[in-house]
Amino acid sequence: MVSRVIPVEPFDLVVFGGTGDLARRKILPGLFRRFLAGQMPPEARVIGAARAAMDDAAYRAFAAEAIAETAGGGDGPAARAAFLERLGYVAVDAAGTLGWDELGRRLRPGVVRACYFSVAPALFGALAERLQAHSLAGPDTRIVVEKPFGHDRASARALNATLALHFGEGQIYRIDHYLGKETVQNLMAVRFANILFEPLWNARFVDHVQITVAETVGVAGRGAYYDQAGAMRDMVQNHLMQLICLIAMEPPHRFEPDAVRDEKLKVIRALDPLAPGDVVRGQYGAGAGVASYRADADNPASDTESFVAMRVRISNWRWKGTPFYLRTGKRLRARASEIAIAFREPPHAIFDQQEGWKENVLSIRLQPNEGINLRVMIKEPGPGGMRLTDVPLDMSFATALGANGADIPDAYERLIMDVIRGNQTLFMRGDEVEAAWAWTDPAIAAWQAAGDRPRPYDPGSSGPEDALMLMHRDGRRWRDIRE
Ligand code: BG6
Numbered sequence: 001m002v003s004r005v006i007p008v009e010p011f012d013l014v015v016f017g018g019t020g021d022l023a024r025r026k027i028l029p030g031l032f033r034r035f036l037a038g039q040m041p042p043e044a045r046v047i048g049a050a051r052a053a054m055d056d057a058a059y060r061a062f063a064a065e066a067i068a069e070t071a072g073g074g075d076g077p078a079a080r081a082a083f084l085e086r087l088g089y090v091a092v093d094a095a096g097t098l099g100w101d102e103l104g105r106r107l108r109p110g111v112v113r114a115c116y117f118s119v120a121p122a123l124f125g126a127l128a129e130r131l132q133a134h135s136l137a138g139p140d141t142r143i144v145v146e147k148p149f150g151h152d153r154a155s156a157r158a159l160n161a162t163l164a165l166h167f168g169e170g171q172i173y174r175i176d177h178y179l180g181k182e183t184v185q186n187l188m189a190v191r192f193a194n195i196l197f198e199p200l201w202n203a204r205f206v207d208h209v210q211i212t213v214a215e216t217v218g219v220a221g222r223g224a225y226y227d228q229a230g231a232m233r234d235m236v237q238n239h240l241m242q243l244i245c246l247i248a249m250e251p252p253h254r255f256e257p258d259a260v261r262d263e264k265l266k267v268i269r270a271l272d273p274l275a276p277g278d279v280v281r282g283q284y285g286a287g288a289g290v291a292s293y294r295a296d297a298d299n300p301a302s303d304t305e306s307f308v309a310m311r312v313r314i315s316n317w318r319w320k321g322t323p324f325y326l327r328t329g330k331r332l333r334a335r336a337s338e339i340a341i342a343f344r345e346p347p348h349a350i351f352d353q354q355e356g357w358k359e360n361v362l363s364i365r366l367q368p369n370e371g372i373n374l375r376v377m378i379k380e381p382g383p384g385g386m387r388l389t390d391v392p393l394d395m396s397f398a399t400a401l402g403a404n405g406a407d408i409p410d411a412y413e414r415l416i417m418d419v420i421r422g423n424q425t426l427f428m429r430g431d432e433v434e435a436a437w438a439w440t441d442p443a444i445a446a447w448q449a450a451g452d453r454p455r456p457y458d459p460g461s462s463g464p465e466d467a468l469m470l471m472h473r474d475g476r477r478w479r480d481i482r483e
Contacts, residue, residue, distance in 0.1 A: 008420040010043035010111040014103065016094060016127055017118035018048025019062060022146065027118065028063045028087075029070040030413040035083045036075050039417060042086075047106055049092040049099065059089030094123045100134040107136060114419050116144040125162040132166045142419050144173045147238055148229065149428070152444075153437035160430040169430060173419050178239040179426040180411030180418075183366045183397070187246045187339070188255070190364065190372065197362070198251070200343065203322040207359060207476075210325045210340040211243050213366075214332040214481045218290065218459075219306060223297035230304040231281075235328045237440045241268065242428075244324060247339060248314055257424040261432055268435040272313040274443040276450060280466045282307030284331040287459035293330075305454045306330045309467035311474070325471055327478070331459040334483045337366035342476075351386050358390040368483060370408060371396040 013031075015023050034040045048059045064084060090106060092099030107113060115131060117124050124145055131137040145163070150156025163172055178184050191197060200206070213235060219226040226234060245264035252259035283306050286292040293306045307329030314324065343360040361375040372395045380387040397408070418426055455464035462468070462481050471477055 005037050005039050007039055007041045008044075008112075008417055010041050011420045012045050012047065012107050012111055012113050013416070013420075014047045014049055014107075014113075014115045015118055016049045016092070016115060016123075018059070018089065019050040019052055019054070020118055022118045023048065024062070024066040025070065026410065026412040027116065027416065028066045030410050030416060032063075032067045032075075032080075032083050033409065034413050034417060035086075036079055040086075042082075043111065044086060045106075045108070045111075046087050047103070048087065048089040049103060051091065051093055051098075053091050054089050056088045060084040060087050063087050094119060094130065095126045100130060100136070104134055104136055112142075112420050112422075113138065113140070114142040114144060116146075116416075116419075118146055121146075121148060121150075121159070124159060128163050128166040137167070139168075140171075140422075141167075142171050142173055142422070143167055144175060144416075144419055146175055148233065149174055149238075149433050150437060151228070151233065152441050153434055156433050156437050160434065164430075170424070172430070173415075173424060174428040174430070174433060175415060176238050176242050176428055177411040177415065178242050179428075180413075180415040181366060182408045182414075183364065183370045184243065184246065185426070186372075186397075187243075187364060188260075191246075192251050192255075201341075202318045203320055205343055206322050207342045207344045208323050208325060208474075209247060210342065210479060211240060211247075211327075211338075212340075212479070212481060213240060213243075213328040213337040214334060215328075215330050216332060216335045216460075218284065218296045218331050219293065220291065220296040223299070226306075227297040227299050227302055227304045231306060231308040231328055231330075232440055232444055236308060236310075236326065237436050238428075240326050240328060241436045241439075243339060244271075244312065244314075244326070247341070248319055248324070250318070255425065257427075258429075260425050261429045265429070265432050265435055266316075267314065268432065268439060270314050270316040270319075271439050272315050273439070274310060274312070274446075276446055276452075278311040278470075279443060279447065280309045280464060280470050281305035281447065281452065281454040282309075282329060282457045282464040282467065283454035284329075284459050285456045287331075290331065290459045303453050307332070307454070307457060307463045307467070309463060309470055311470060323474065325476075325478070327463060327467060329457075329463050333460055333462055333481045335368065336481050336483055338479070339364045339366065340479055351388060356380075356388045356390070363479075369396060370398070371400075 015027055017023060031040060031046060064080065067080065088106060090099050090103045092103055117127055128143060150159050245267045248267045249263040252263045284293045294300050294302050309327035312324040312326060340361050340363040357377065363373045365371045374393040375390050376393055377388050377390050380389040415426060455466050457464040468478065
């Protein structure tokens with residue numbers, strides 16, 4: 001299957017924080033892959049902007065290194081050179097006067113203009129203000145804002161208000177890179193482009209939903225940020241919340257930015273407050289060859305969670321009575337993210353031999369080995385009577401889609417192209433972010449007030465024992481975490 005690539009309009013993309021980690025790991029390599037695919041037109045320009053003194057040539061060398069680290073072959077030196085030619089650099093002080101005039105000289109009229117704020121959140125406001133003060137932003141200029149978008153509802157609100165002083169909501173692209181993942185978008189395709197699942201997609205037929213986002217990495221190297229955030233703020237408030245929304249939302253009337261975001265917002269507003277007994281926090285200890293969380297975070301007394309599991313309830317017509325179990329953590333057994341929809345038992349058993357019965361489960365594998373699997377009951381082959389067994393109907397995207405299935409674009413590639421296209425569907429609206437914080441804030445406040453301490457767990461495990469109990473006491477169990 002050959003994927004269609006439609007080039008975007010010519011653009012100037014300014015990457016503030018252009019020498020930073022995100023630019024090196026994601027933005028520049030992602031743009032390069034879009035260039036190779038023919039989606040980034042030859043007239044497009046990327047301008048790195050940061051405090052460091054550097055010229056265009058040095059920035060191109062920086063980008064060449066970044067590409068060499070991450071791009072997976074298939075391109076020749078000529079393609080790399082052609083891409084690098086489209087890169088430039090301006091030394092800019094986000095909070096001062098340095099570089100703004102020069103930046104203004106580099107920007108071209110008549111092309112799409114986008115500014116990526118890949119900088120510390122404390123600078124978002126200053127950048128927005130400077131862009132306007134130097135007349136570098138028109139009514140169609142877009143700004144891209146990275147997470148964390150605030151630390152709680154009050155700070156997110158303040159940030160929204162600051163950005164709103166300088167840019168309209170239609171110009172602000174708040175990134176949650178989970179929305180750019182192919183398989184996350186596939187959730188919507190599976191739900192709304194098939195008649196098969198939607199009639200069963202409610203509390204009458206769905207027993208429970210499990211969402212797991214497990215990582216093997218620890219927090220070494222970013223402990224200073226992470227120790228202030230923890231899994232709740234780092235993963236649940238944004239990425240897992242988005243997954244809940246896409247699973248639980250009503251069908252939007254069209255696949256359009258506000259139609260989709262309105263439906264997601266309704267889900268967030270329908271979430272029941274988390275009761276203390278619905279949340280288990282964990283923190284990894286030291287293991288063979290790996291340091292403990294506290295050592296990684298360089299905080300020997302830290303009570304920050306590197307793991308969290310929870311039972312979430314949605315109080316609306318569709319989902320009342322179907323719990324959503326979520327867990328996410330660092331240093332777990334495997335890097336594996338999936339969503340599993342576990343269906344209820346058939347209302348009546350007609351077969352005598354029912355011991356082998358297992359619930360139907362639709363699992364959507366987000367990463368790695370992206371694909372969809374449906375567990376169904378069938379007759380066990382052979383003449384020995386009507387015995388039942390469960391088999392997977394397995395669709396690996398890599399197998400089903402051939403070469404294109406294996407070559408799944410990185411979330412950032414897709415999202416940056418959406419910014420240029422002016423499509424906000426896969427970006428969070430300001431009210432959505434505030435609503436998500438409004439749900440997480442009281443849970444965090446409750447465990448802080450109670451002096452809750454995270455349960456220790458071993459690196460390479462499935463998290464603390466109490467997380468298993470969270471489901472066991474409901475007569476259910478987590479699926480294995482495996483690649
Ligand atoms: C980031 C978090 O937003 O997402 C990280 O800050 C986390 O802590 C990462 O590791 C996970 O992203 P992915 O794409 O690797 O699942």
